[in-house]
Amino acid sequence: MSAPPIARIPADSPSPAEPSRTGSKTSVTKPAAAVRSPEPAAPNLKVADLVRAGGGRRYAVALAVDALGTGLLRPFLLLYGIKVLGLSGPATGAAMTGGIVVGLAAMPAVGRWLDRGARSTVVAASMLVRVVGTVLLLAVPAGSLGLFAAACLFLGIGNQAWPAAHAALVATVAEGRARDAALAAARSLRNAGLGVGALIAMAALAGGASTLRAVAAVTGVSYLTAAALAWSVHVRTEPAAATAHGDAGEPAPRMSALLAANVVYVFCLNVPEIALPLVLVTRLHASPAWSAGIFVTNTVLVVTLQVAVTVWMARFSRRTALSIAGVILAASYLGFLAATPLGGGWGAPAIAAVSVVCTLGEIVYAGAATPLVAAVAPPRVLGRALARFQLSTGFGLAVSPAVITGLAAAGPVALWGGLAAATLVSAAVVAR
Secondary structure, rough: OOOOOOOOOOOOOOOOEEEEEEEEEEEEEEOOOOOOOOOOOOOOOOOOHHHOOOOOOOHHHHHHHHHHHHHHHHHHHHHHHHHHOOHHHHHHHHHHHHHHHHHOOOOHHHHHHHHHHHHHHHHHHHHHHHHHHHHHHOOOOOOOOOOHHHHHHHHHHHHHHHHHHHHHHHHOOOOOHHHHHHHHHHHHHHHHHHHHHHHHHHHHHHOOHHHHHHHHHHHHHHHHHHHHHHHHOOOOOOHHHHOOOOOOOOOOOOHHHHHHHHHHHHHHHHHHHHHHHHHHHHOOOOOOOHHHHHHHHOOOOHHHOOOOOOOOHHHHHHHHHHHHHHHHHHHHHHHHHHHHHHHHHHHHHHHHHHHHHHHHHHHHHHHHHHHHHHHHOOOHHHHHHHHHHHHHHHHHHHHHHHHHHHHOOOHHHHHHHHHHHHHHHHHHHHOO
């Protein structure tokens, strides 16, 4: 099957890259001349085209295996510390938070490594670091907070490094709107793997501590397998290529406003997991089944609609699409505010209905944000740009639980009104 037509030069991106293969490795160099022109809509990509644009079949399998392993362990790491190791809840939470913070601190080094041309090697390394984390987790004796914190540290570094490394790899293999669709397809695949892994782990919880240890072991094996598969695709780019073709003088993009806005946008990822269960259980006194149903619906919608919505939104510029996502999210927050006073009888179904709108906003956001960064960053600083973006994403995810719970304690107006106002301001900043 011939390769699909690729959109040549996006309106909000530097000139595209031309891939070439040397031996078993993929290298990418920039064309000597390029003319900026409006970018056409995404080509009609079939599944095989998406797989090829996303790094190939082996890389797709690596993503699926990695997501399955992550779904097995990450949602239940807190329970592992409490039930298996006998640690207190606050101590376990503090160790997990420390792992996230250290992972964020490693992002500048990841960005510099990517800008030296590494691609699949960095992806594989992010997975191998998590192998070390799971091995330490299995070796931790009961009551040892220090070793558990060390395991969380390695898991945190790998979890934070992976998104930037993955996005850089896809941006090297594909370009334009095909790259956007490939990133969307990878997110769908990853969410499916996370969901399946979480369901397996949930079933395993009934087996007690020994079963949780077995789940951690399977997670380590899955990370190791995924790392081997990711490394085997041998994708890299030549860091000197951009300079040789005149890119050295192109300034790095000013991303401060975008990164600040992203911190607010990313709160939407914790709405189904934290904000809605908090409101449904503590304010509406609804059954926990509503929270579970909303979470499952969110996962299913992301898996089934991420690619289609991303391709449909290609009729807009990426910056406009990101602003539209902010408006949709803000509207959903106001919908939650309107639904809360309805009480447990009608309030829970209303919140469940509005959560579909919130998920749509999340899908549009995810389909536009990383592609926008990949599009505006010159090739010579792509790694550092993606690392900075992941730093803002990780920071938003880290602080959002505390912010959401704090606002919720002040009442629905503070929570949903505050989130809506902040998101609308962020959407306006992005649109400028």
